[in-house]
Amino acid sequence: MKKLGDILLGKEPFSEHVMGNTAVVRAMVEAGTRVITSYPGSPTPEIASAIAGIHQDKRPFHFEFCVNEKVAVEVAYGAAVNGRPSVVFFKSVGLNVAADTFVQLNHMDIPGGMVVIIGDDPGAHSSQNEQDNRHIARMSYTPVFEPGSPSEVYSFFLAASAMAKKHRMAVLLRLTTHVCHGKERVSFSGWNNPEPDDTPIFRGEGGEYIPIGPNVARMKKRALDRLELASEYLSGSALQRLEDNSNSARGVITAGLPFYSLLDSISKAEGKPDILKLAMVYPIDENAVVEFLKAHKEVLVLEELDDFMEQTVKRIAYDHRIDVSILGKEKQENWIGEYTPDRVKRILAELWPDLIIPIPPVTSSLSVPPRSPQMCPGCGHRSAFHAIAKALKETDITVADIGCHTLGFLPPYEIGRLLMSMGASTGIGQGLSLFNDQRRIVTFLGDSTFFHAGMPGIVNAVFNKHQLTLIVMDNGTTAMTGHQDHPGSGSNFNGSTERIPVRNVLEGLGVKDITEVDTYNQKSLTEAVAKALDAPGFSVVIAKHPCMLKFTREQKRKPGYTPKHVRVNPDNCTLTRECIDDFACPSFMWKADEDEVSVNTDLCIGDGSCIQTCPSRAIEPESKKGESK
Numbered sequence: 001m002k003k004l005g006d007i008l009l010g011k012e013p014f015s016e017h018v019m020g021n022t023a024v025v026r027a028m029v030e031a032g033t034r035v036i037t038s039y040p041g042s043p044t045p046e047i048a049s050a051i052a053g054i055h056q057d058k059r060p061f062h063f064e065f066c067v068n069e070k071v072a073v074e075v076a077y078g079a080a081v082n083g084r085p086s087v088v089f090f091k092s093v094g095l096n097v098a099a100d101t102f103v104q105l106n107h108m109d110i111p112g113g114m115v116v117i118i119g120d121d122p123g124a125h126s127s128q129n130e131q132d133n134r135h136i137a138r139m140s141y142t143p144v145f146e147p148g149s150p151s152e153v154y155s156f157f158l159a160a161s162a163m164a165k166k167h168r169m170a171v172l173l174r175l176t177t178h179v180c181h182g183k184e185r186v187s188f189s190g191w192n193n194p195e196p197d198d199t200p201i202f203r204g205e206g207g208e209y210i211p212i213g214p215n216v217a218r219m220k221k222r223a224l225d226r227l228e229l230a231s232e233y234l235s236g237s238a239l240q241r242l243e244d245n246s247n248s249a250r251g252v253i254t255a256g257l258p259f260y261s262l263l264d265s266i267s268k269a270e271g272k273p274d275i276l277k278l279a280m281v282y283p284i285d286e287n288a289v290v291e292f293l294k295a296h297k298e299v300l301v302l303e304e305l306d307d308f309m310e311q312t313v314k315r316i317a318y319d320h321r322i323d324v325s326i327l328g329k330e331k332q333e334n335w336i337g338e339y340t341p342d343r344v345k346r347i348l349a350e351l352w353p354d355l356i357i358p359i360p361p362v363t364s365s366l367s368v369p370p371r372s373p374q375m376c377p378g379c380g381h382r383s384a385f386h387a388i389a390k391a392l393k394e395t396d397i398t399v400a401d402i403g404c405h406t407l408g409f410l411p412p413y414e415i416g417r418l419l420m421s422m423g424a425s426t427g428i429g430q431g432l433s434l435f436n437d438q439r440r441i442v443t444f445l446g447d448s449t450f451f452h453a454g455m456p457g458i459v460n461a462v463f464n465k466h467q468l469t470l471i472v473m474d475n476g477t478t479a480m481t482g483h484q485d486h487p488g489s490g491s492n493f494n495g496s497t498e499r500i501p502v503r504n505v506l507e508g509l510g511v512k513d514i515t516e517v518d519t520y521n522q523k524s525l526t527e528a529v530a531k532a533l534d535a536p537g538f539s540v541v542i543a544k545h546p547c548m549l550k551f552t553r554e555q556k557r558k559p560g561y562t563p564k565h566v567r568v569n570p571d572n573c574t575l576t577r578e579c580i581d582d583f584a585c586p587s588f589m590w591k592a593d594e595d596e597v598s599v600n601t602d603l604c605i606g607d608g609s610c611i612q613t614c615p616s617r618a619i620e621p622e623s624k625k626g627e628s629k
């Protein structure tokens with residue numbers, strides 16, 4: 001097994017078992033990418049983890065995490081109009097944040113070329129929706145390549161990058177969760193790029209880059225012309241596949257991961273349908289589709305999420321007067337969720353019952369207990385929710401935001417009754433406060449989210465004099481997506497940087513009522529929140545404590561580290577169960593048969609934030625055990 005750095009930079013051809021998220025970085029290196037930007041979000045953060053596998057001095061490109069997806073697109077665009085081939089990557093809903101700039105891209109002449117990689121999330125494994133970003137590609141005239149495996153991620157990126165450079169445009173590479181995370185052996189070409197030409201070539205004379213007035217129509221024409229060039233590029237492309245099973249009755253048009261699910265589903269079938277697997281899902285290779293439709297009596301369009309290709313295929317059949325029956329997403333349930341092999345098997349069995357050999361259901365004697373997500377042992381957010389709950393009234397309305405602290409909505413805290421999108425809580429809270437002097441409003445924001453999209457809502461609260469309390473859950477990192485740095489962390493992807501404290505920003509934004517409390521100091525936090533809630537106008541409490549998962553991982557790497565734990569002293573324990581029922585740290589275990597609370601030392605990190613929660617003072621550092629005897 002080669003080292004990650006060698007996989008990404010090795011100049012001789014080789015093959016290796018890698019994730020889609022790794023294969024794409026190798027492709028970026030081969031394509032001579034000079035600037036890569038991102039904002040973290042599943043399923044793509046491992047692209048950055050792979051980049052981190054190349055020593056900073058050896059990286060042939062600049063990489064940075066930006067404060068949000070919009071800025072990430074802008075930095076990549078700025079580099080590309082100056083001649084640097086660039087890439088930006090982020091998760092599905094990141095495109096909503098980036099949209100204002102993203103939709104303009106193909107109106108512009110982009111000499112370096114840009115590849116925009118999005119990680120869509122059918123099945124919503126780690127997103128608040130399943131949005132199908134192929135739609136926004138159409139709206140912005142952006143060609144979309146859709147690979148279905150790590151090998152295709154590699155080859156499709158190279159094609160997307162070549163197209164972007166040749167036609168001086170932006171091209172989308174649409175990945176989905178299992179394409180990002182799936183692993184297979186990928187054959188990599190060798191590479192030997194010439195020294196990059198870093199001449200800053202931007203000119204922009206005569207308003208060429210200013211989309212105002214008559215320029216807009218001219219620019220839009222350019223975007224449409226380049227779309228046509230993109231579809232021409234596909235004719236005869238080796239990336240598009242035709243699986244000829246000599247079946248003139250049935251065919252399937254598909255793309256991406258569903259293609260592999262289809263192959264899996266029909267591997268043992270008799271009378272397999274012919275398959276046209278598209279590499280580009282927008283624009284579609286119309287000639288190939290016409291030929292395929294003409295050659296079959298019945299064609300199924302097999303695609304995850306919306307009926308995006310289906311609509312175009314039906315339009316093509318209509319325009320070309322082709323007599324073919326086209327099957328697609330007639331059933332609403334087929335718009336929802338991933339097209340795994342089992343799912344595709346079920347869809348096919350319903351449409352073409354003679355095709356699929358019924359497979360006996362897999363029975364397993366293992367029963368897996370259902371587990372709800374929860375905060376880590378020692379999490380400062382738990383300590384915060386435990387304290388904040390004591391300051392709240394039953395009638396208060398709490399508004400969650402996106403991050404680890406979203407889990408506050410779960411029992412026993414049940415704090416955060418609405419959730420929408422990153423940074424949305426403060427604005428929603430302001431709406432809730434209107435015509436409402438009976439119920440108090442408390443909103444939450446993580447610190448990464450504060451910088452990402454949280455600030456405009458705060459400015460609005462000050463500007464329009466809203467009555468609410470915001471609690472910034474400041475753990476010093478972007479915890480939920482894997483501890484990426486943000487402007488409040490004091491470091492960025494490439495090293496240390498000036499820390500921008502949340503408090504200073506709040507002061508700069510005009511917030512007058514600000515209190516900062518360590519979340520492990522629960523009494524002070526309860527008091528601070530109670531005071532803020534009673535104060536007139538907009539108040540902010542910064543509930544601070546470093547992410548303990550990150551902290552403990554760092555400690556464990558230090559030589560001589562010995563784990564510390566707490567214990568429940570049975571002599572003092574009065575079985576109030578506050579540690580289990582109200583504080584709810586997963587380290588506490590209830591042994592019902594023995595009527596006893598104990599500590600699972602595999603989970604406990606010894607942070608001690610629980611000690612203050614026990615009314616009978618039974619929780620103590622394990623090191624005190626000897627003393628009490």
Ligand SMILES: Cc1ncc(C[n+]2csc(CCOP(=O)(O)OP(=O)(O)O)c2C)c(N)n1
Nearest residue numbers: 041402403404405446447448449478479480
């Ligand atoms: C627009 C958008 N981009 C990225 C994400 C992925 N994501 C989920 S939570 C989160 C931020 C978490 O950091 P923070 O706000 O500091 O909260 P924490 O998890 O540390 O509590 C991110 C980037 C997302 N959900 N939406």
